[in-house]
Amino acid sequence: xxxxxxxxxxxxxxxxxxxxxxxxxxxxxxxxxxxxxxxxxxxxxxxxxxxxxxxxxxxxxxxxxxxxxxxxxxxxxxxxxxxxxxxxxxxxxxxxxxxxxxxxxxxxxxxxxxxxxxxxxxxxxxxxxxxxxxxxxxxxxxxxxxxxxxxxxxxxxxxxxxxxxxxxxxxxxxxxxxxxxxxxxxxxxxxxxxxxxxxxxxxxxxxxxxxxxxxxxxxxxxxxxxxxxxxxxxxxxxxxxxxx
Amino acid sequence: xxxxxxxxxxxxxxxxxxxxxxxxxxxxxxxxxxxxxxxxxxxxxxxxxxxxxxxxxxxxxxxxxxxxxxxxxxxxxxxxxxxxxxxxxxxxxxxxxxxxxxxxxxxxxxxxxxxxxxxxxxxxxxxxxxxxxxxxxxxxxxxxxxxxxxxxxxxxxxxxxxxxxxxxxxxxxxxxxxxxxxxxxxxxxxxxxxxxxxxxxxxxxxxxxxxxxxxxxxxxxxx
Numbered sequence: 167x168x169x170x171x172x173x174x175x176x177x178x179x180x181x182x183x184x185x186x187x188x189x190x191x192x193x194x195x196x197x198x199x200x201x202x203x204x205x206x207x208x209x210x211x212x213x214x215x216x217x218x219x220x221x222x223x224x225x226x227x228x229x230x231x232x233x234x235x236x237x238x239x240x241x242x243x244x245x246x247x248x249x250x251x252x253x254x255x256x257x258x259x260x261x262x263x264x265x266x267x268x269x270x271x272x273x274x275x276x277x278x279x280x281x282x283x284x285x286x287x288x289x290x291x292x293x294x295x296x297x298x299x300x301x302x303x304x305x306x307x308x309x310x311x312x313x314x315x316x317x318x319x320x321x322x323x324x325x326x327x328x329x330x331x332x333x334x335x336x337x338x339x340x341x342x343x344x345x346x347x348x349x350x351x352x353x354x355x356x357x358x359x360x361x362x363x364x365x366x367x368x369x370x371x372x373x374x375x376x377x378x379x380x381x382x383x384x385x386x387x388x389x390x391x392x393x394x395x396x397x398x399x400x401x402x403x404x405x406x407x408x409x410x
Numbered sequence: 411x412x413x414x415x416x417x418x419x420x421x422x423x424x425x426x427x428x429x430x431x432x433x434x435x436x437x438x439x440x441x442x443x444x445x446x447x448x449x450x451x452x453x454x455x456x457x458x459x460x461x462x463x464x465x466x467x468x469x470x471x472x473x474x475x476x477x478x479x480x481x482x483x484x485x486x487x488x489x490x491x492x493x494x495x496x497x498x499x500x501x502x503x504x505x506x507x508x509x510x511x512x513x514x515x516x517x518x519x520x521x522x523x524x525x526x527x528x529x530x531x532x533x534x535x536x537x538x539x540x541x542x543x544x545x546x547x548x549x550x551x552x553x554x555x556x557x558x559x560x561x562x563x564x565x566x567x568x569x570x571x572x573x574x575x576x577x578x579x580x581x582x583x584x585x586x587x588x589x590x591x592x593x594x595x596x597x598x599x600x601x602x603x604x605x606x607x608x609x610x611x612x613x614x615x616x617x618x619x620x621x622x623x624x625x626x627x628x629x630x631x632x633x
Contacts, residue, residue, distance in 0.1 A: 221533050244541040255536035259554050268550060269540035314536075319538060 168231065170356050174216040176225030176299060178211055185211040186222065187380035195324070198357045198366035200388075203377035205401055209360040212377070214326040216358070217247045230324065245273060248318035252330040254310045256302035256317070262289065262299040266317045273321070281320075283334060288316040292346050308339030311347055320378075324357035332363060364407060368392050376400045419601040426593035426602040433589030433607055440571040442502060444510035449564070451511060452518025461544070462524060462590065470519070477516035483577050490581040499569065506578035514571050521563045525556035567615050573610070586610065593605040598620045 169192035177188040186208045193199050197258060201209045214220040216227060218234050229235040229243045257265050266285035270276045276284070289295040292312040294305075302310050311331055318326060328347065332340040343364050351357060351370045361367055367374050367388060374391040375386040376399075384400045395401050459470035477485075490505040502506060529552050537547035579588035590606035 217539055219538065232506035237501060241543070247539075249536075251536065251539075252531060253532050255530075255532035257533065257536070257551055257555075259558075269542060272543070272546045272550065273541045317540070374420055 169193055170197075171358070172226075172228045173212075173215075174226045176212075176215060176222050176227060178208075178222040178225075178261060179213060180369070184380050186215070186225075187384055189225070189380070191375070191382065193325075193356055193358060195356055196352070196354050198351045198372050199361070199375060200359045200361055200371035200373075201377060202364065202367055202377045202403075203383075204406075207377040208380040209377050210329050213249070213329050213358055213360055216325075216327055217244050217249055219249075241273075241372055244313060245321060246323055247325045247327060248321055248323035249327040249329065250314050250318055250331045252333050254302070254314045254334070256310055258302050261299050261314050262293055262294070265302065266314060269340075270320050280356070287311070287315070288319050291319075291349075298319070306339060307335045308342045309342045311335065311339075315346055315350075316341075318334045320333055320351075323355065325358070325364070326350065326387045328357065328359040328361070330360050332361070332364065340381070361396055362407065364392070366402075376403065378403070389406065417597050417600060419597075422599045422601040423605050426590070426597060426605060428445050429589045430586060430605055430609060434613075435582055435605070436503070436585040437572070437575050438613075440510070440575045440578060440583070441450045441568075444507050444514055444575070445568050445571050446519050447507070447511040448485060448514025448567075450471055451515030453522055455515060455519035456522035456526065457548070459519065460526065474516045477513050478520070480513070482509055482513050482574050485513065486577055486581060487542060502578060502581045502583035505581055506575065507581055510571055510574055511579075513574075514567060517567050517570075518564065521560050521567065522556065524563075526559035527553060528559050529555050540565050554587035555562055558628065562621050562628060565617060565621045565624065569614055569621070571578065572614060572617075576610075 171191075171193040173189055173191040176186055176189045177184065185214060189208075189212060191212075203209050211220055215222040216229065216234065218321055219238065221236075228380065229247055230363040232239050234240070234243050236291065240360055254408050257268070263282070263285050266288055267278075270284065271278070271281045286295055286298060289298055292315055294309050294316075297305060298315075302313065305313065315331075329386060331347070332343050335343065337383055340363065344363060347357075347359070347366070348370055357368070359371070369388075371388050373385060375382055376395075378398070378399050384395060384397045390403065391400065395404060425485065438562045446627060452568060459467050459474065480538050486509040487508050489500060490502065493500065513529060533551055534547065537551045542550070573586055576587040578585050579591065582588065584610060586606050593602035594600055
């Protein structure tokens with residue numbers, strides 16, 4: 167079966183710095199892939215290239231067979247691929263419910279009542295239906311990130327990109343967001359999760375990818391990567407993050 | 411008592427008041443027309459400068475720089491006295507409107523640009539990731555947030571435009587200042603000028619106070 171998301175020989179450089187170095191990756195539909203690695207290893211850059219928040223080149227990325235590049239295809243790709251950011255990026259001037267309703271009303275031409283009903287269902291699913299009429303600034307970080315997930319789900323994406331979704335959260339709020347993500351995994355939606363939550367990666371991922379210096383240095387099942395890492399750098403990284 | 415009779419002559423003021431009020435009405439019409447046109451022009455120029463194709467962006471930047479450099483009085487005299495030589499003959503009202511709009515548009519464009527640039531990058535990225543078109547990103551996400559940031563400086567600009575309408579008296583537009591100088595000549599007494607000055611202050615003081623209030627409110631970080 168053809169992979170849903172495919173990267174072939176993707177590189178990306180900022181001035182002289184090579185952020186992605188000839189990366190190949192194939193993600194099957196419905197698969198959950200966690201990307202781990204030291205900061206600056208290119209994890210975030212990789213997921214941001216998939217919906218072209220970062221320009222890349224050379225190389226080729228396709229989503230559902232559609233090449234990811236500037237032009238009219240881009241809207242089609244972005245409609246299929248949702249993204250959850252480290253810093254939530256909710257729209258502060260709109261209520262929680264309006265945040266969730268906006269994109270479907272504008273791009274899917276949903277009418278107000280349908281969008282409202284769908285938003286409420288999604289907010290219920292992430293456990294914050296009672297906050298629907300508040301503004302993002304009135305919510306805790308964990309609640310905001312759950313709203314951001316609901317906002318993304320409102321577009322009914324086939325794939326979800328998570329860019330360190332719990333890194334900006336206070337420790338006591340990490341769990342509630344991971345719970346929502348756990349609930350999404352293996353429901354048919356393809357997930358690429360950049361994370362520092364090793365427990366989550368081990369428990370939820372079908373495949374764990376380790377990046378360093380813009381390259382994928384190791385990939386395998388959680389058991390393979392966490393218990394029997396083949397690369398010295400993977401061992402060093404895991405030792406560093408798991409020692410505290 | 412001479413000072414009072416000279417500068418604050420009540421009968422003279424009462425006599426000249428109808429003239430001053432017709433002048434005020436012209437001033438307000440010119441001010442509002444220039445402010446509205448300047449806002450629209452400024453928004454368009456700001457968007458062209460930030461998101462237009464390179465040559466258009468460069469032209470927008472040159473426009474902004476030129477009209478922020480030229481004194482309004484010079485521009486007004488150019489429009490009113492020089493343009494007729496190429497067959498463009500504007501009434502004093504429309505000549506003043508053109509000059510004020512061109513200058514206000516340049517300042518407004520810079521205000522809008524600063525407001526849009528103050529919106530965090532994440533707002534643009536979230537809009538794009540959700541598949542919003544550029545138009546919807548601006549209309550639904552960026553501009554509503556930018557408006558709050560630009561309201562104090564825009565109000566300031568409105569005050570400046572209204573003040574600058576007085577320059578139109580130079581091209582014989584019957585605005586508040588022009589009517590006041592006329593009334594002064596008729597009455598051979600400067601009281602109408604004092605009256606006009608007071609009317610300008612009464613008109614603009616509330617706006618000045620509003621700017622001060624908005625600035626402290628936004629500084630407190632109400633979002």
